[in-house]
Amino acid sequence: ILVDSCVGNHKPRPGRPFWNMKTDDTWMRGLAAAGLTVQDIDYVMCTHLHVDHVGWNTRLENGRWVPTFPNARYIFGEREFAYWAAEHARTPNPVIADSVLPIIEAGRAELVQSDHVLNDHIRLTPTPGHTPGHYAVELGKGWTQAVLTGDLIHSPLQARYPELSMRADTDRAQSAATRRRFLECHCEAGTLLCTAHFPSPSTGRLSRWGEGFRFEATAA
Missing domain, CATH: 3.60.15.10 (Ribonuclease Z/Hydroxyacylglutathione hydrolase-like)
Structure with a gap:
């Protein structure tokens, strides 16, 4: 895949x-x-x-x-x-x-559909805003062990300040709301985030940081 x-x-x-x-x-x-x-x-x-x-x-x-x-x-x-x-x-x-x-x-x-289930281990989750039909890819059987985020989040700065949206987002307000909801869901849950545009190492986990989140990079 x-x-x-x-x-x-x-x-x-x-x-x-x-x-x-x-x-x-x-x-x-x-x-x-x-x-x-x-x-x-x-x-x-x-x-x-x-x-x-x-x-x-x-x-x-x-x-x-x-x-x-x-x-x-x-x-x-x-x-x-x-x-x-x-x-x-x-x-x-x-x-x-x-x-x-x-x-x-x-x-x-x-x-x-953007909530499509491919098999027991791989499913899509809708994450609209960057584009209307954007989806992330969740991995794990029974619980989400990792997520490939696509362009839901472009920079670790957007973890700290989820309301920061990209100029390229189709709907910046929706992008911000989707991002905060996603980060809240996976904060301190042990989920490995596999990002597309972060500097290497681009995988990591989330912890709370004030009203935002901290992306803690890992070698995966």
């Missing part, structure tokens, strides 16, 4: 020079270092459909975008996909065009 696929290669992102038309093998080398090939991935779970979370969903092959992980089912939130598909219909979005729609067209996508 792979959660979020980063930026990808050969993707035209002229507004983001660092990500534009990358030809970097770092991400694939990281997959190989974990002992995996693209054929080994059974599920690709996209917490949301932003540019830096869907890029390796597809790769360029003979001028066409094809699924990078040929054996995988790609799990898209139904509400998330509907929102971005409607936006794309109004104003074409290259991210949707090259990293999302080819998965739909290849028949590899599953559109699910």
Whole structure:
């Protein structure tokens, strides 16, 4: 199972020079270092459909975008996909065009509710605000041992001050409310938070800090 696929290669992102038309093998080398090939991935779970979370969903092959992980089912939130598909219909979005729609067209996508249960150990939990259909991925049988947060939280500072929202959030007020509710739920519960944008080490646990929370990093 792979959660979020980063930026990808050969993707035209002229507004983001660092990500534009990358030809970097770092991400694939990281997959190989974990002992995996693209054929080994059974599920690709996209917490949301932003540019830096869907890029390796597809790769360029003979001028066409094809699924990078040929054996995988790609799990898209139904509400998330509907929102971005409607936006794309109004104003074409290259991210949707090259990293999302080819998965739909290849028949590899599953559109699910944001509280979908994949199996006894893996389930989604809705965490809207950063995007309308954003979800986090909970791991653990019977209780939540770890959560992959996606972009619910971008910085340890947002643990201390949950009401700090990102400019990129679709709904900043909802993002703040979702974040506080999530942090309250997992504070001092022993849950391992696996974040997407924190500096390394990016995994850790929460403790109380005044009216906010402290993120205590761990090597996992």
